[in-house]
Amino acid sequence: MTRPPFAAFLEEHRVPVYRFLLASVGPGDADDCFQETFLAALRAYPKLREESNLRAWVLTIATRKAIDHGRARARRAVPVEEVPHRPTNAQVDGDPELWRAVRALPERQRAAVVHRYVLDLPYADVARALGCSEEAARASAYEGRKKLRAMRELEHLGGRP
Amino acid sequence: MTKEFGSMRRADVESASRLAAQSVIDAARRHGLEDVAVATIDSPVGELLVAGTRRGLVRVAYPDERPDLVMEELAEALSPRVLEDPRALDQVRRQLEEYFEGRRARFEFRLDWALAPSGFSRKVLEATARIPFGSVSTYGEMAKRAGSPRAARAAGNALHDNPIPIVVPCHRVVPSTGGIGKYGGSEWRKEFLLRLEGALAE
Numbered sequence: 001m002t003r004p005p006f007a008a009f010l011e012e013h014r015v016p017v018y019r020f021l022l023a024s025v026g027p028g029d030a031d032d033c034f035q036e037t038f039l040a041a042l043r044a045y046p047k048l049r050e051e052s053n054l055r056a057w058v059l060t061i062a063t064r065k066a067i068d069h070g071r072a073r074a075r076r077a078v079p080v081e082e083v084p085h086r087p088t089n090a091q092v093d094g095d096p097e098l099w100r101a102v103r104a105l106p107e108r109q110r111a112a113v114v115h116r117y118v119l120d121l122p123y124a125d126v127a128r129a130l131g132c133s134e135e136a137a138r139a140s141a142y143e144g145r146k147k148l149r150a151m152r153e154l155e156h157l158g159g160r161p
Numbered sequence: 162m163t164k165e166f167g168s169m170r171r172a173d174v175e176s177a178s179r180l181a182a183q184s185v186i187d188a189a190r191r192h193g194l195e196d197v198a199v200a201t202i203d204s205p206v207g208e209l210l211v212a213g214t215r216r217g218l219v220r221v222a223y224p225d226e227r228p229d230l231v232m233e234e235l236a237e238a239l240s241p242r243v244l245e246d247p248r249a250l251d252q253v254r255r256q257l258e259e260y261f262e263g264r265r266a267r268f269e270f271r272l273d274w275a276l277a278p279s280g281f282s283r284k285v286l287e288a289t290a291r292i293p294f295g296s297v298s299t300y301g302e303m304a305k306r307a308g309s310p311r312a313a314r315a316a317g318n319a320l321h322d323n324p325i326p327i328v329v330p331c332h333r334v335v336p337s338t339g340g341i342g343k344y345g346g347s348e349w350r351k352e353f354l355l356r357l358e359g360a361l362a363e
Contacts, residue, residue, distance in 0.1 A: 030181070
């Protein structure tokens with residue numbers, strides 16, 4: 001009875017998951033990761049324990065998809081002058097520089113920063129999504145944030161990190 | 162930090178995630194992960210919630226039953242993989258629309274009886290499904306066809322719990338003593354449907 005119909009689950013969590021993926025993989029790839037995340041969730045859904053924290057569970061899946069995606073991309077990476085911009089239905093680059101900086105963070109720091117500061121999750125949930133202790137999640141978010149600040153300051157001085 | 166991320170436009174995330182959710186539903190259908198598809202259909206007797214499985218139409222609900230509760234019931238009874246997917250129910254929608262426009266006397270899609278209890282109730286519903294458009298029968302007759310001629314009242318109860326009203330035409334079953342009798346989905350709907358089918362004098 002506590003496990004809602006998947007339609008309700010999708011409706012309730014689609015915005016935070018999408019927001020997380022936008023921040024983690026960028027607008028060009030958020031749609032693909034979103035689809036993979038919810039299809040994986042749909043596959044596992046009937047066997048899910050009823051008392052599970054669904055928000056934390058789906059963000060854990062999204063975190064893994066974002067990390068896998070980052071690895072696949074790194075393996076494929078070919079240096080090009082300008083990355084062709086795939087059409088996307090998301091017009092969400094409020095601050096493109098900051099987004100780029102976030103995506104340049106190491107995986108774990110990036111995920112921690114996004115979970116904590118974009119999705120406003122408590123550290124207990126960040127830890128669950130990352131599969132680490134609360135202290136480790138706190139440390140990753142802190143490190144990530146420090147690095148972002150450093151990158152921003154460099155930009156303001158006219159240099160690029 | 163939070164403020165900087167706040168510059169993302171909320172409305173854009175909302176609509177982009179809505180489109181992305183739609184493509185999840187399309188992919189789920191293609192991958193065979195959609196156990197129950199639901200849709201709402203406008204009709205003169207109110208907005209109907211219809212649900213289908215791979216086997217066929219499994220549920221029709223009047224708006225008096227809250228749609229979110231009906232979906233929970235489907236998740237509980239059939240599978241939690243319930244998706245809102247009007248496309249999967251196009252055929253049902255089309256035929257119901259034709260029925261309400263007076264252009265269709267019988268439905269040609271398959272039914273899934275998963276929500277109909279087996280035994281006597283199920284037999285009553287199956288007998289009811291065979292009453293032709295435009296005619297009526299009685300509770301006693303349905304009981305008889307289900308194998309228990311004296312169980313008219315029990316037949317009435319089975320019809321009251323019909324999971325697929327309109328399509329399994331429980332509105333065509335009336336008391337032998339006259340009048341149109343009761344209806345699980347409010348009597349005015351029963352009267353409306355019988356009039357639509359030309360089964361009521363006057």
